[in-house]
Amino acid sequence: MAFTSVLTVVGLLFVAVVTANIDYVYHNYTELTRVLGETALQCPGIMQVYTVGTSVQGRELWVMEISDNLGDHEPGEPEFKYVGNMHGNEVVGREILVYLIQYICQQYQAGDSRIRSLVHETRIHIMPSMNPDGFEYAEAYTPPTNPNETDWTYLAGRYSFFDNGERYDGFNGTDLNRNFPELNTLVYRYENTSGPNHHLSVPDDFWTGNTVSLAPAPETKLVMDWILRYPFVLSANLHGGEVLANYPYDLSRTYPNNPTAYTRCPDDEVFRELSKAYSLAHGTMAKCGVTQPCYTDDFACQDGITNGAAWYSTTGCMQDFNYLASNCFEITLELSCNKFPPEAELVQFWEDNREALLQYMEKVHSGIKGFVRDTNNNGIADAVISVRGINHDVTTARDGDYWRLLVPGTYRVTASWGGWTQEKTCTAANRAGVCDFVLGAPPTQPPSTSAASPAMPLMWSSVLAIAALVFSWLRP
Numbered sequence: 382m383a384f385t386s387v388l389t390v391v392g393l394l395f396v397a398v399v400t401a402n403i404d405y406v407y408h409n410y411t412e413l414t415r416v417l418g419e420t421a422l423q424c425p426g427i428m429q430v431y432t433v434g435t436s437v438q439g440r441e442l443w444v445m446e447i448s449d450n451l452g453d454h455e456p457g458e459p460e461f462k463y464v465g466n467m468h469g470n471e472v473v474g475r476e477i478l479v480y481l482i483q484y485i486c487q488q489y490q491a492g493d494s495r496i497r498s499l500v501h502e503t504r505i506h507i508m509p510s511m512n513p514d515g516f517e518y519a520e521a522y523t524p525p526t527n528p529n530e531t532d533w534t535y536l537a538g539r540y541s542f543f544d545n546g547e548r549y550d551g552f553n554g555t556d557l558n559r560n561f562p563e564l565n566t567l568v569y570r571y572e573n574t575s576g577p578n579h580h581l582s583v584p585d586d587f588w589t590g591n592t593v594s595l596a597p598a599p600e601t602k603l604v605m606d607w608i609l610r611y612p613f614v615l616s617a618n619l620h621g622g623e624v625l626a627n628y629p630y631d632l633s634r635t636y637p638n639n640p641t642a643y644t645r646c647p648d649d650e651v652f653r654e655l656s657k658a659y660s661l662a663h664g665t666m667a668k669c670g671v672t673q674p675c676y677t678d679d680f681a682c683q684d685g686i687t688n689g690a691a692w693y694s695t696t697g698c699m700q701d702f703n704y705l706a707s708n709c710f711e712i713t714l715e716l717s718c719n720k721f722p723p724e725a726e727l728v729q730f731w732e733d734n735r736e737a738l739l740q741y742m743e744k745v746h747s748g749i750k751g752f753v754r755d756t757n758n759n760g761i762a763d764a765v766i767s768v769r770g771i772n773h774d775v776t777t778a779r780d781g782d783y784w785r786l787l788v789p790g791t792y793r794v795t796a797s798w799g800g801w802t803q804e805k806t807c808t809a810a811n812r813a814g815v816c817d818f819v820l821g822a823p824p825t826q827p828p829s830t831s832a833a834s835p836a837m838p839l840m841w842s843s844v845l846a847i848a849a850l851v852f853s854w855l856r857p
């Protein structure tokens with residue numbers, strides 16, 4: 382008898398855990414903290430919460446890590462991230478990311494094979510709120526006269542708080558999506574001079590504030606560190622105030638002249654495909670003639686996507702920083718005309734975005750991928766992967782693993798490190814084609830550029846190895 386009731390209790394608990402419903406409500410900071418913790422407890426094998434640090438007012442920038450190997454990068458497995466609520470008053474992204482976390486937990490436990498594959502093959506990081514202070518301000522704010530929430534100028538809580546004790550009134554703080562290092566001007570110059578095309582370093586005057594932006598907010602610095610610490614491959618930054626998917630570059634090459642000029646980055650084709658992976662799978666974003674435009678531009682009739690600068694130029698955006706300072710490709714999603722819609726609409730926003738959120742994550746597995754190893758079969762970190770015809774390289778992660786997002790096709794790809802190079806033909810597909818490289822022995826094909834003597838690559842490799850070592854000591 383006692384035994385059966387124990388079983389019943391265990392059974393009931395099990396059912397309660399498995400079928401815990403998603404509440405389509407707003408989560409303030411207390412509730413966000415609670416729901417993330419509870420979901421991690423429901424799915425302890427695949428979810429854990431970590432923080433990248435605290436906001437100006439002392440709230441944690443929580444991240445839910447989702448992986449079958451928590452706490453560690455698995456060699457060969459790509460890492461993905463979603464960031465929501467960077468503008469504190471743009472809240473749909475924050476909430477659908479909470480629902481997404483709960484949905485993945487439920488479906489994983491229910492044995493959904495698509496979700497299980499995604500979790501087994503990807504390390505996912507979800508930060509529902511990058512600006513938790515702004516959110517609390519926006520939620521508590523009551524406009525003094527005639528609230529017009531769909532008004533573009535509805536800004537209360539958009540910004541993060543100043544950390545220098547300066548008065549913050551909810552309309553005057555740091556715009557986090559104008560607060561990242563402005564690397565576009567640098568790369569536009571390098572395009573003309575054959576300078577670096579990836580991993581650009583942050584200008585010194587960025588840290589104290591310069592003509593382009595205010596000094597970085599604590600939230601900006603924490604997220605920059607986070608972007609540079611993990612081998613992220615793909616990402617999206619969730620906003621509101623329009624409905625579209627926006628891709629790099631965000632700054633016109635002739636800024637401030639022609640501030641709305643289409644500004645191609647070297648991976649324009651890849652970014653268009655990534656953006657369409659989201660918009661075409663979305664309930665309304667690309668439904669031309671069906672979806673009412675938020676304002677005058679009918680983005681649904683251009684597949685729901687836009688180049689950033691073609692829409693309007695901005696400096697210091699997070700998506701261009703991802704692309705120019707790390708290996709990560711990021712787009713910016715605008716998910717609702719109304720930045721802070723009534724709670725009753727949240728369930729529909731979730732329905733409209735669910736499939737798009739999943740299909741976009743699955744894109745992290747497209748293109749080509751593989752390992753760069755030496756002749757002793759050891760992975761080589763920081764080897765450079767170049768694709769002929771695309772002036773933007775990526776680098777290998779700690780274990781020599783790399784991922785290069787590309788639209789399907791055949792490419793000439795070169796891996797190089799320490800003076801060694803190997804060029805191969807690789808085939809990119811929706812399920813990434815594997816293309817491995819071996820360096821450190823005479824390449825199977827002679828390098829097309831310089832026919833250096835055998836001693837040269839060795840010398841170069843020691844110089845570079847020492848440089849890499851010094852660099853790794855200097856890194857924070």
Ligand SMILES: *[C@@H]1O[C@H](CO)[C@@H](O)[C@H](O)[C@H]1NC(C)=O
Nearest residue numbers: 407408409410411412517521
């Ligand atoms: C957060 O939300 C919960 C649930 O709605 C509510 O009870 C609590 O008072 C809220 N906290 C703050 C600080 O607003």
Ligand SMILES: *[C@@H]1O[C@H](CO)[C@@H](O)[C@H](O)[C@H]1NC(C)=O
Nearest residue numbers: 527528529530531532533534
């Ligand atoms: C709200 O803002 C929009 C866009 O600026 C404007 O067209 C509309 O008239 C405003 N509505 C009210 C009630 O003020």
Ligand SMILES: *[C@@H]1O[C@H](CO)[C@@H](O)[C@H](O)[C@H]1NC(C)=O
Nearest residue numbers: 543547548549550552553554
């Ligand atoms: C915003 O902050 C700046 C200084 O950072 C100050 O000069 C300005 O008066 C403030 N504006 C408002 C509306 O508080």
Ligand SMILES: *[C@@H]1O[C@H](CO)[C@@H](O)[C@H](O)[C@H]1NC(C)=O
Nearest residue numbers: 566568569570571572573634
């Ligand atoms: C790069 O070269 C083009 C063509 O000569 C020129 O128009 C442009 O201003 C140059 N850009 C920079 C940033 O130097």
Ligand SMILES: [Zn+2]
Nearest residue numbers: 468471620621
């Ligand atoms: Zn925004």
